[in-house]
Amino acid sequence: MRGKRNLIVLFVALLAGLIAPLATGASSAGFWVEVLLGGLMAGVLYSLVALGFVLIFKASGVFNFAQGAMVLFAALSVARMAEKMPLWAAMLLAVVIMVALAFVIERLVLRPLVNQDPVVLLMATLGVTYFLDGFGQTVWGSDIYEIELGIAKEPVMILGNLFDGGILINKDDVAATAAAALLVILLALFFQKTKTGRALRAVADDHLAAQSIGIPLNSIWVIVWSLAGVVALVAGVIWGAKLGVQFSISQVALKALPVVILGGFTSIPGAIIGGLIIGVGEKMAEVFLGPVMVKAFDLAGGGIENWFAYVLALLFLLVLPEGLFGEKHIDRV
Amino acid sequence: MLYRENGQFKTSYRADQQMLPILQDRIFMGLLLLFVFVGAPFIFSDYFFLSILIPFLVLSLAALGLNLLVGYCGQISIGHAAFMSVGAYAAYNLVLRVPQLNFLVALILAGLIAAVVGLLFGIPSLRIRGLYLAVATLAAQFFMDWAFARVKWFTNYASSGSVSTATIDIFGWQVNSPVRKYLFLAAVVTVFAILAKNLVRSHMGRAWMAMRDMDVAAEVIGIRPVYAKLTAFGVSSFYVGVAGALWGFVHLGSWEPLAFNITLSLNLLFMIIIGGMGSILGSFFGAFFIVALPILLNRAPEWLGIAMSTAMVSHLESMIFGSLIVFFLIVEPQGLARLWSIGKEKLRLWPFPH
Numbered sequence: 001m002r003g004k005r006n007l008i009v010l011f012v013a014l015l016a017g018l019i020a021p022l023a024t025g026a027s028s029a030g031f032w033v034e035v036l037l038g039g040l041m042a043g044v045l046y047s048l049v050a051l052g053f054v055l056i057f058k059a060s061g062v063f064n065f066a067q068g069a070m071v072l073f074a075a076l077s078v079a080r081m082a083e084k085m086p087l088w089a090a091m092l093l094a095v096v097i098m099v100a101l102a103f104v105i106e107r108l109v110l111r112p113l114v115n116q117d118p119v120v121l122l123m124a125t126l127g128v129t130y131f132l133d134g135f136g137q138t139v140w141g142s143d144i145y146e147i148e149l150g151i152a153k154e155p156v157m158i159l160g161n162l163f164d165g166g167i168l169i170n171k172d173d174v175a176a177t178a179a180a181a182l183l184v185i186l187l188a189l190f191f192q193k194t195k196t197g198r199a200l201r202a203v204a205d206d207h208l209a210a211q212s213i214g215i216p217l218n219s220i221w222v223i224v225w226s227l228a229g230v231v232a233l234v235a236g237v238i239w240g241a242k243l244g245v246q247f248s249i250s251q252v253a254l255k256a257l258p259v260v261i262l263g264g265f266t267s268i269p270g271a272i273i274g275g276l277i278i279g280v281g282e283k284m285a286e287v288f289l290g291p292v293m294v295k296a297f298d299l300a301g302g303g304i305e306n307w308f309a310y311v312l313a314l315l316f317l318l319v320l321p322e323g324l325f326g327e328k329h330i331d332r333v
Numbered sequence: 334m335l336y337r338e339n340g341q342f343k344t345s346y347r348a349d350q351q352m353l354p355i356l357q358d359r360i361f362m363g364l365l366l367l368f369v370f371v372g373a374p375f376i377f378s379d380y381f382f383l384s385i386l387i388p389f390l391v392l393s394l395a396a397l398g399l400n401l402l403v404g405y406c407g408q409i410s411i412g413h414a415a416f417m418s419v420g421a422y423a424a425y426n427l428v429l430r431v432p433q434l435n436f437l438v439a440l441i442l443a444g445l446i447a448a449v450v451g452l453l454f455g456i457p458s459l460r461i462r463g464l465y466l467a468v469a470t471l472a473a474q475f476f477m478d479w480a481f482a483r484v485k486w487f488t489n490y491a492s493s494g495s496v497s498t499a500t501i502d503i504f505g506w507q508v509n510s511p512v513r514k515y516l517f518l519a520a521v522v523t524v525f526a527i528l529a530k531n532l533v534r535s536h537m538g539r540a541w542m543a544m545r546d547m548d549v550a551a552e553v554i555g556i557r558p559v560y561a562k563l564t565a566f567g568v569s570s571f572y573v574g575v576a577g578a579l580w581g582f583v584h585l586g587s588w589e590p591l592a593f594n595i596t597l598s599l600n601l602l603f604m605i606i607i608g609g610m611g612s613i614l615g616s617f618f619g620a621f622f623i624v625a626l627p628i629l630l631n632r633a634p635e636w637l638g639i640a641m642s643t644a645m646v647s648h649l650e651s652m653i654f655g656s657l658i659v660f661f662l663i664v665e666p667q668g669l670a671r672l673w674s675i676g677k678e679k680l681r682l683w684p685f686p687h
Contacts, residue, residue, distance in 0.1 A: 063464045108659070109663075112663040116662075118464060119409050119464070120662055120666070122409070122467060123606055123658065123662060124658070124659050124662050124663075126411075126599065126602070126603075126658060127654070127655045127656070127657070127659040127662070128655060128659065129655065130599075130651045130652070130654045130655030131651070131652050131654075131655025131656055131659070133648075133651050133655075134648040134649060134650070134652035134653075134654075134655065135648075135652050137644075137648045138648040138649065138652065142644055142648070251595075254471070254595075257467075257468045257471060258468060258472075261465065261468050299483040299484055299485065303479055303482070304479065306475050306478065306479050307472065307476040307478075307479050310468065310471055311472055311476060313468055313472065314457060314468075314469055314472045317460070317461055317465060317468075317469065318457065318460070
């Protein structure tokens with residue numbers, strides 16, 4: 001019961017923090033909504049990366065540190081190939097590349113390490129991260145590349161009559177959100193309606209039982225890593241179209257780690273909602289809490305969004321270790 | 334033939350419990366120390382000291398610290414460079430604000446401050462383990478990066494955010510030339526390595542290893558998990574903090590806010606994976622490997638007569654690192670240290686095959 005009370009306290013504190021700028025009159029309602037929307041957009045990207053994590057973790061129990069590197073690799077592939085061919089062809093080819101990558105990783109990394117400690121597998125994916133970062137930049141180059149999706153980037157004013165000055169939103173952000181939502185729906189259909197999807201869920205539920213009724217684990221892993229690769233591709237393309245394809249994607253994608261902590265390691269809705277919470281939380285913290293902290297502690301600039309997500313995840317760990325939607329049982333000592 | 338312990342009988346408890354029970358090991362260690370402190374200063378060039386031996390010594394101390402936590406106590410950390418930065422900035426501020434303090438005292442105090450911060454971030458380890466802990470330590474990494482870049486007091490209000498250090502002075506002995514820096518570091522690292530070697534075979538080290546191998550069983554036989562884990566975090570952060578202070582003062586001299594970023598954390602982790610988890614010797618192997626490999630890679634194209642850009646070299650470097658990590662995890666999870674002990678086994682039988 002005490003755990004529940006702490007949780008409620010944490011949520012109330014978060015909500016209070018969320019509406020504090022409005023209540024204290026530190027910001028106009030329009031600006032507040034703009035920041036909120038900006039946070040949600042960033043959150044969609046975090047959700048997409050986190051989704052890749054969750055897929056792999058559910059099916060193979062591997063904490064895939066390389067998801068960020070996969071996002072970068074996929075985005076680089078698309079960006080560079082789109083210079084030579086139409087975008088749709090580049091994306092199709094990139095899907096093929098990600099599937100091939102999944103195959104290679106399963107063969108060379110996962111299969112020899114089967115039944116190892118999760119921490120060993122985490123470190124193996126660290127190795128994969130380094131390899132992919134180096135490999136991607138060797139093959140595709142290490143400059144900043146653009147992905148042109150053909151969507152206008154200029155902001156659009158909406159709800160001008162409701163708020164003073166209206167709210168500015170970007171068309172490409174809306175498109176990104178729609179794409180992400182579509183991807184999640186497709187994934188949900190795939191998991192619920194197809195035979196392979198059911199096999200994946202069976203493996204996620206219980207490895208041994210799934211194996212004993214004849215589901216081949218190795219090919220399931222290839223499928224799951226391919227799926228994660230495709231999700232990484234979508235995240236990479238959206239991200240690349242927004243900010244340009246560059247090495248920093250790989251680092252920013254680390255933010256997906258606190259997202260999965262928040263949402264629970266095994267929950268797809270958790271990844272989505274966790275991503276949105278982290279996205280909104282850190283934008284709000286940066287815009288509204290940042291200046292206050294700068295003034296209070298005499299800092300040289302804000303930048304608290306670099307660590308806010310992690311500290312939020314730490315707080316969640318203390319009161320709700322399994323995350324918002326995770327399985328209730330976790331290893332405790 | 335040469336390396337054989339038969340005929341060396343232990344007739345007292347002291348003899349049974351000594352650190353190096355085999356005569357040949359003691360002779361080897363003695364020769365090694367003789368070479369390190371007497372021979373090496375005359376042999377190597379200043380370049381070799383500055384670019385290989387000095388970073389190697391500091392990083393092996395840091396890897397040793399991380400190994401105590403990851404290799405001996407089984408708690409993963411991917412944010413240990415944060416504790417290095419705590420040590421470095423603590424030493425900087427101590428030397429700056431209390432000038433009469435001897436550097437050795439400042440070094441120990443910096444280590445202790447790092448240990449306190451390490452304990453703070455180690456608290457989540459009491460409730461969570463494995464993957465969750467990895468994220469908790471990542472929080473330490475990013476928070477510390479931010480704190481030292483933004484809080485002006487830590488950098489003494491330097492406008493660029495970078496700090497530079499004065500020459501170290503130990504009882505009038507100036508640590509200013511490469512050889513002197515090397516000797517100073519070698520002395521510090523020797524002391525800390527001997528301490529660590531003895532620590533891991535004391536009750537504390539045994540508690541850590543029991544925790545690593547199976548926490549529930551360890552608790553059943555009367556090891557307090559809180560005590561074991563927090564001491565591991567504390568001691569590990571202490572070592573790493575001292576290493577951070579040395580990295581700043583002896584190797585870098587002056588450093589930017591992000592000198593202790595996540596890349597360094599991951600490199601430390603790679604050192605102990607490649608060198609050998611749960612091995613003091615392995616920390617040294619791994620550190621040497623990670624320090625020497627980039628230099629070798631930078632030189633290799635020149636020797637082979639291939640023109641290669643620096644960007645290309647750094648990409649190749651990370652590819653080789655990545656492959657080696659996976660290779661070692663699969664083929665030799667105990668790392669280079671295991672190869673060393675296999676070599677010793679072989680030497681025992683030599684020249685006979687069995």
